Amino acid sequence: MDTKVKTRLNLRERYNLMTRDLDWEPSYQSIKDIFPFLEYEGIKVHDWDKFEDPFRMTMSAYWKYQAEKERKLYAIIDAFAQNNGHLTLTDARYLNTIKLFLTGVTPLEYMSGHGFTHLGRHFKGAGPKVACQMQALDELRHAQTQLHAVSNYNKYYNGFQEWRHWHDRVWYLSVPKSFFDDAATSGPFEYILSISFAFEYVLTNLLFVPFISGAAYNGDMSAMAFGFSAQSDEARHMTLGLSVIKFLLEQDPDNLPIIQRWIDKWFWRGYRVLTLVAMMMDYMLPKRVMSWKEAWEVYGEENGGALFRDLGRYGVKVPMGWEQACKEKDHLSHMAWNVFYNYGGAASFHTWAPSPQDMDWLSSKYPDTFDKHYRPLWEHYAAEQKAGRRFYNATLPMLCQTCQVPMFFTEPDDPTKICYRESTYKGDKYHFCSDGCKHIFDNEPEKFIQSWLPVHQIYQGNCFPADVDPTQPDFDALAEVLRWYKIRPGEDNMDYADSPDKRNFKAWREQATTN
Ligand code: FE
Numbered sequence: 001m002d003t004k005v006k007t008r009l010n011l012r013e014r015y016n017l018m019t020r021d022l023d024w025e026p027s028y029q030s031i032k033d034i035f036p037f038l039e040y041e042g043i044k045v046h047d048w049d050k051f052e053d054p055f056r057m058t059m060s061a062y063w064k065y066q067a068e069k070e071r072k073l074y075a076i077i078d079a080f081a082q083n084n085g086h087l088t089l090t091d092a093r094y095l096n097t098i099k100l101f102l103t104g105v106t107p108l109e110y111m112s113g114h115g116f117t118h119l120g121r122h123f124k125g126a127g128p129k130v131a132c133q134m135q136a137l138d139e140l141r142h143a144q145t146q147l148h149a150v151s152n153y154n155k156y157y158n159g160f161q162e163w164r165h166w167h168d169r170v171w172y173l174s175v176p177k178s179f180f181d182d183a184a185t186s187g188p189f190e191y192i193l194s195i196s197f198a199f200e201y202v203l204t205n206l207l208f209v210p211f212i213s214g215a216a217y218n219g220d221m222s223a224m225a226f227g228f229s230a231q232s233d234e235a236r237h238m239t240l241g242l243s244v245i246k247f248l249l250e251q252d253p254d255n256l257p258i259i260q261r262w263i264d265k266w267f268w269r270g271y272r273v274l275t276l277v278a279m280m281m282d283y284m285l286p287k288r289v290m291s292w293k294e295a296w297e298v299y300g301e302e303n304g305g306a307l308f309r310d311l312g313r314y315g316v317k318v319p320m321g322w323e324q325a326c327k328e329k330d331h332l333s334h335m336a337w338n339v340f341y342n343y344g345g346a347a348s349f350h351t352w353a354p355s356p357q358d359m360d361w362l363s364s365k366y367p368d369t370f371d372k373h374y375r376p377l378w379e380h381y382a383a384e385q386k387a388g389r390r391f392y393n394a395t396l397p398m399l400c401q402t403c404q405v406p407m408f409f410t411e412p413d414d415p416t417k418i419c420y421r422e423s424t425y426k427g428d429k430y431h432f433c434s435d436g437c438k439h440i441f442d443n444e445p446e447k448f449i450q451s452w453l454p455v456h457q458i459y460q461g462n463c464f465p466a467d468v469d470p471t472q473p474d475f476d477a478l479a480e481v482l483r484w485y486k487i488r489p490g491e492d493n494m495d496y497a498d499s500p501d502k503r504n505f506k507a508w509r510e511q512a513t514t515n
């Protein structure tokens with residue numbers, strides 16, 4: 001008996017035994033039948049074993065680590081709820097950012113879990129399979145922890161109750177929803193690039209960080225806790241995204257043009273979703289962290305710029321639309337909040353005009369554009385509102401066929417002119433907000449002619465409850481759309497100044513601090 005048994009394995013050996021060595025070469029089924037999605041996108045992978053999982057984490061370590069984070073997170077959420085933490089918020093107005101997050105982002109986390117489960121099944125290499133499996137679990141956990149963290153607010157405030165229903169129907173939520181539907185209906189390689197790379201790596205810092213630091217600044221311990229709990233997962237996801245893209249670029253030179261096209265597409269799609277974040281940062285937070293412009297300069301221009309310099313070694317170019325995104329930083333949030341103020345009667349959260357102090361802050365952050373282009377607009381709205389004529393737009397806007405944002409963006413070099421682009425496909429005309437969105441459509445017209453555009457659907461009569469007859473003379477289209485949305489007029493939407501949320505918050509706070 002002279003067999004040597006090695007009693008202690010190093011980390012790498014352990015990892016290989018627990019992951020790669022569980023993989024096998026099939027003998028009685030063909031690889032093509034087992035992994036049917038690996039070739040049609042044109043990506044070539046010659047050796048899956050060359051993929052190095054950057055974290056080399058085993059499942060047992062994963063569970064231990066995540067369980068520890070869950071314990072801490074739920075202790076904080078419970079303590080916050082039990083101590084009526086919602087009364088320590090800067091202002092209940094803040095909660096509208098959380099409503100936006102819950103309806104726009106949380107369902108995407110859940111979708112992302114589905115997507116990564118699919119990749120875990122359909123990628124061939126054991127390394128990426130394990131990494132995708134872990135990310136799938138992370139994403140499910142994110143959806144759950146976000147729901148749990150904000151569920152306490154649903155007891156006291158309006159606008160939380162139908163979040164899932166709203167995600168599928170409400171006009172502006174088709175912006176994030178269509179982003180993810182587009183990703184989830186692409187092939188496995190495009191999916192991982194769109195989510196792991198473009199979304200997690202290039203854009204997460206601009207989506208997640210502003211919401212979570214906004215939570216911290218405005219006294220929302222609950223949302224802050226889920227943010228911190230998710231942050232270490234995000235670091236893992238970003239690294240996965242970058243290592244996958246480098247792996248694919250190293251596998252075959254033919255992959256470069258395909259990947260470049262995806263980078264162009266997904267940068268622009270992701271950036272358009274960030275329109276909602278921009279207005280959140282500049283207009284919706286009672287106490288602001290930094291302006292959208294500053295965030296774009298730090299996380300977009302500096303971090304993104306460094307990333308693209310790094311990828312330049314592989315021949316990857318800065319994504320199409322990058323220059324326009326940099327030009328829009330002075331305008332994006334103002335244009336977007338104007339549209340929400342206009343359509344505040346059809347949103348599932350409250351809107352308001354910025355106060356004089358808010359406007360001074362905006363002037364200081366946007367010295368070149370705010371006073372010139374946007375202050376006059378807000379002063380006009382405020383005067384109208386004071387005279388009892390709070391403006392609600394009763395018409396519907398044209399939507400971009402690709403990103404589904406209303407067509408309010410201006411020409412990159414002329415902030416006084418709305419940007420319109422169009423393409424004709426099979427005899428029909430399609431409209432776009434930008435060169436980026438037109439370019440995406442022109443590459444995949446068969447996919448994008450199928451876009452479920454909320455405004456078109458309303459005009460086609462597809463967004464009314466079944467019990468109404470639109471041909472009747474007393475038919476109220478907007479009221480019926482809201483009923484179909486399950487939005488309660490005046491409670492879930494319209495101006496914050498007149499909302500039950502505002503009244504209740506004030507009364508409860510008085511109760512908590514006086515006799
Ligand atoms: Fe996530």
Ligand code: ZN
Nearest residue numbers: 400403433437
């Ligand atoms: Zn667009």
